[in-house]
Amino acid sequence: xxxxxxxxxxxxxxxxxxxxxxxxxxxxxxxxxxxxxxxxxxxxxxxxxxxxxxxxxxxxxxxxxxxxxxxxxxxxxxxxxxxxxxxxxxxxxxxxxxxxxxxxxxxxxxxxxxxxxxxxxxxxxxxxxxxxxxxxxxxxxxxxxxxxxxxxxxxxxxxxxxxxxxxxxxxxxxxxxxxxxxxxxxxxxxxxxxxxxxxxxxxxxxxxxxxxxxxxxxxx
Numbered sequence: 346x347x348x349x350x351x352x353x354x355x356x357x358x359x360x361x362x363x364x365x366x367x368x369x370x371x372x373x374x375x376x377x378x379x380x381x382x383x384x385x386x387x388x389x390x391x392x393x394x395x396x397x398x399x400x401x402x403x404x405x406x407x408x409x410x411x412x413x414x415x416x417x418x419x420x421x422x423x424x425x426x427x428x429x430x431x432x433x434x435x436x437x438x439x440x441x442x443x444x445x446x447x448x449x450x451x452x453x454x455x456x457x458x459x460x461x462x463x464x465x466x467x468x469x470x471x472x473x474x475x476x477x478x479x480x481x482x483x484x485x486x487x488x489x490x491x492x493x494x495x496x497x498x499x500x501x502x503x504x505x506x507x508x509x510x511x512x513x514x515x516x517x518x519x520x521x522x523x524x525x526x527x528x529x530x531x532x533x534x535x536x537x538x539x540x541x542x543x544x545x546x547x548x549x550x551x552x553x554x555x556x557x558x559x560x561x562x563x564x565x
Contacts, residue, residue: 357448358471360413360464365391367450372402379443381413388412388433411435415463419470444474452483458504465508469528472559479558486551499551510560526563532556 356377359368368380380391392410402408412433413419420440449471455461472478486499509531534554541548 352448355448356442356446357450358443358446360415360449360451360467361454362391363387363453365394365410367452368408369395369398369401371448371450372406372408374403375406375448376403377407377442378409379439379446380408380410383412383414385431385433409439411439413467415460415467419467443471446471446475447478449478449480450482451480453485454482455484455505456487456501458501461501461504461508465529468557469559476559476561476564479556482555482557484553484555486553488551509555509557526560528560528563529557530560 352371352374354376356379357368357371357375358379358381359365359371360381362368362380362382365380368378372378380395382388382391388410395408395410410433412431421435449468451464454464468480472480484505486502488497488499490496491498491500508527509529510527511531511533532555534556536548536552536554539554
């Protein structure tokens, strides 16, 4: 990603950034990167990582660490978009620039149904500004024994998939009206074609990468 010409001069947003690693790598080629998460402690750690790696950024890149609570409204109310509201608050100019974002990134954010609901709620709001936005979502299925199912299940995965229609599903469900279709179209990317740069790491069969866009049929 950090060497791909596909991401040169883009405006990008990382959701649930944690340490900010993905956004930091992207800042090597992108024009503007918004690294977002929730909570001062998380954001302070992310900001430290940004400062420590500033020398690797693209010369004219802008990188911003901002708070984005998926359960809050978007865009923020105008009275909450000033520096006096906190060092990680959004300015109006940043909100306007984010509307131009073409690339969204998220990793390891699917593990509970309520969080998945909040994630797709904020994702819809962000994507409606520009229906051509693309999200790349990396995830790993987490298995636990379920008392409800009396079996080992991947918590949150089936709920995650309920938000998506794949292109194959779409081809076979043309009779559905827009009200019954999911708001998002997902395409699972074959990881065999994605280089792995971490030594002695086996991805296994439970790591997945998805390309997700708005479902235009559901919006019409």
